[in-house]
Amino acid sequence: MLYIIGLGLADERDVSVKGLEIIRQAERVYLEAYTAVLLVDQQQLESYYGRSLIIADREMVESRSDEILAGAHEKDVAFLVVGDPFSATTHTDLALRCRQHDPPIRTRTLPNASILTAVGATGLSLYSFGQTVSMVFFTESWRPASFYDRVGENAELGLHTLVLLDIKVKEPDLKAMARGKIVYEPPRFMTVAQCASQMLEVEEDRQQGVCGKERLAVGVARLGSEDERIVAGTLEELAGADLGAPLHSLVLCGRKMHEMEWEYVREFAVDREKFDRVWRAEYAGKG
Amino acid sequence: MLYIIGLGLADERDVSVKGLEIIRQAERVYLEAYTAVLLVDQQQLESYYGRSLIIADREMVESRSDEILAGAHEKDVAFLVVGDPFSATTHTDLALRCRQHDPPIRTRTLPNASILTAVGATGLSLYSFGQTVSMVFFTESWRPASFYDRVGENAELGLHTLVLLDIKVKEPDLKAMARGKIVYEPPRFMTVAQCASQMLEVEEDRQQGVCGKERLAVGVARLGSEDERIVAGTLEELAGADLGAPLHSLVLCGRKMHEMEWEYVREFAVDREKFDRVWRAEYAGKG
Numbered sequence: 001m002l003y004i005i006g007l008g009l010a011d012e013r014d015v016s017v018k019g020l021e022i023i024r025q026a027e028r029v030y031l032e033a034y035t036a037v038l039l040v041d042q043q044q045l046e047s048y049y050g051r052s053l054i055i056a057d058r059e060m061v062e063s064r065s066d067e068i069l070a071g072a073h074e075k076d077v078a079f080l081v082v083g084d085p086f087s088a089t090t091h092t093d094l095a096l097r098c099r100q101h102d103p104p105i106r107t108r109t110l111p112n113a114s115i116l117t118a119v120g121a122t123g124l125s126l127y128s129f130g131q132t133v134s135m136v137f138f139t140e141s142w143r144p145a146s147f148y149d150r151v152g153e154n155a156e157l158g159l160h161t162l163v164l165l166d167i168k169v170k171e172p173d174l175k176a177m178a179r180g181k182i183v184y185e186p187p188r189f190m191t192v193a194q195c196a197s198q199m200l201e202v203e204e205d206r207q208q209g210v211c212g213k214e215r216l217a218v219g220v221a222r223l224g225s226e227d228e229r230i231v232a233g234t235l236e237e238l239a240g241a242d243l244g245a246p247l248h249s250l251v252l253c254g255r256k257m258h259e260m261e262w263e264y265v266r267e268f269a270v271d272r273e274k275f276d277r278v279w280r281a282e283y284a285g286k287g
Numbered sequence: 288m289l290y291i292i293g294l295g296l297a298d299e300r301d302v303s304v305k306g307l308e309i310i311r312q313a314e315r316v317y318l319e320a321y322t323a324v325l326l327v328d329q330q331q332l333e334s335y336y337g338r339s340l341i342i343a344d345r346e347m348v349e350s351r352s353d354e355i356l357a358g359a360h361e362k363d364v365a366f367l368v369v370g371d372p373f374s375a376t377t378h379t380d381l382a383l384r385c386r387q388h389d390p391p392i393r394t395r396t397l398p399n400a401s402i403l404t405a406v407g408a409t410g411l412s413l414y415s416f417g418q419t420v421s422m423v424f425f426t427e428s429w430r431p432a433s434f435y436d437r438v439g440e441n442a443e444l445g446l447h448t449l450v451l452l453d454i455k456v457k458e459p460d461l462k463a464m465a466r467g468k469i470v471y472e473p474p475r476f477m478t479v480a481q482c483a484s485q486m487l488e489v490e491e492d493r494q495q496g497v498c499g500k501e502r503l504a505v506g507v508a509r510l511g512s513e514d515e516r517i518v519a520g521t522l523e524e525l526a527g528a529d530l531g532a533p534l535h536s537l538v539l540c541g542r543k544m545h546e547m548e549w550e551y552v553r554e555f556a557v558d559r560e561k562f563d564r565v566w567r568a569e570y571a572g573k574g
Binding site: 006008009011013014015016017018020021084085086087092093095096099108109110111112113114116117118119120121123125126127128129130131132133134153157159223224226260263264267 | 293295296298300301302303304305307308371372373374379380382383386395396397398399400403404405406407408410412413414415416417418419420421440444446510511513547550551554
């Protein structure tokens with residue numbers, strides 16, 4: 001059996017009681033470590049779980065999944081995923097390979113907290129979110145703006161958009177590679193401020209009013225941990241906000257934002273007076 | 288401190304390790320028991336947690352929250368919620384009352400698995416869902432069809448819609464009330480088949496092709512448990528499907544359904560040949 005186990009969002013004790021029991025008795029335990037990260041390091045997990053973890057990077061999961069699945073038709077293998085297992089399509093793909101395996105491998109998934117729902121901590125109603133989008137790090141030559149259309153579709157319906165922010169772990173250093181060395185760049189995690197800036201930049205180009213300076217948004221950091229932080233403001237304000245250590249996400253508020261949502265989220269405002277002014281002018285009763 | 292703790296979806300061991308520690312040391316422990324239910328009963332929870340639980344019905348949470356919050360500014364009170372705490376707006380409201388309490392009560396939320404993300408077990412990509420809708424039990428005189436417009440908005444964008452199904456627990460028996468007795472009706476949980484039938488019925492009226500007989504959908508039951516069940520088919524097929532014990536939910540598939548999603552979900556088809564035929568004719572490449 002392949003157990004795909006969600007670890008939740010913050011630390012080693014966010015795993016479910018059931019998940020922990022499986023981890024402790026499995027033959028091998030893998031930790032998927034490229035779509036998200038916990039706020040604690042591998043050692044802390046290993047010491048709490050009482051197991052050593054095999055790090056599964058993108059290359060292993062996508063190209064060497066046979067290693068992960070070896071023997072799983074008769075023994076238990078645990079594959080740990082930060083957050084909820086189904087937040088990334090990668091894991092559906094792994095389950096599909098289990099079905100097609102000869103002999104077939106049974107799979108069982110243990111769901112857990114995901115940023116997709118934990119974002120409810122902002123006070124914004126999960127029923128009023130449209131499709132989720134991702135934001136990648138822009139480079140000089142690569143500034144994909146496809147998010148803009150999808151955020152626009154949500155905005156058209158008055159819905160909120162959750163924007164998931166890029167993380168780069170174990171990226172090869174291209175300059176070192178050119179010299180024949182394999183060196184990895186230090187991990188990078190996009191901040192709320194970087195995301196807001198990129199959104200404003202694309203708005204400058206597209207000018208459709210989807211994510212301009214005065215749109216209300218909420219930045220979140222380290223959700224589900226004791227150290228979680230929520231900051232609300234205009235996109236321009238968030239482009240200057242510092243929410244500290246990763247992971248960050250951003251919600252662009254939709255026009256349907258209800259008075260009860262506003263009442264909750266304004267507590268987190270950078271500048272409450274401004275937040276209220278924009279809400280009254282642009283959001284209240286506009287859904 | 289008021290701890291609002293998600294219990295996950297299936298049984299007593301889906302709580303996080305951290306959540307369990309808090310439950311075991313809290314002064315009082317409430318179980319919210321009207322927006323969702325676990326697949327195990329109160330006694331099983333109490334015996335595993337080693338605590339007796341105070342059942343918090345709608346009336347207590349909405350009208351007598353002072354009881355729940357009593358003393359929580361200096362002692363720890365745990366408020367348990369099936370699934371994830373923020374799936375229902377009720378709990379945001381409770382957190383708001385903690386802020387406004389005199390003296391203010393600190394709150395901490397422990398996220399957990401939610402049907403909103405566990406539905407990824409169908410193989411449908413969580414990025415391709417639009418807004419979530421609820422379906423209530425129709426009666427002779429009350430057949431609210433507002434869901435139709437929202438499902439239509441999602442469909443227009445090619446997105447999937449998660450439909451959450453009504454549950455009725457502790458509903459007063461009106462006939463007995465008229466005789467001056469307080470008697471509660473037995474709990475009722477909407478099935479996938481009932482939901483599909485109601486959608487077809489509203490489609491008959493509205494005729495906009497949003498949820499007709501040949502639209503593809505996926506029914507899920509008891510997600511996250513060992514006994515989970517997933518059934519895919521046309522809405523007409525699902526209107527005749529029996530997925531067994533509660534809780535059920537339904538996903539109406541959007542036209543953007545990707546080939547990889549189809550490959551995964553077709554395994555669950557009532558009639559795979561028909562499923563494939565409809566997919567090729569109406570969905571494949573139509574996003």
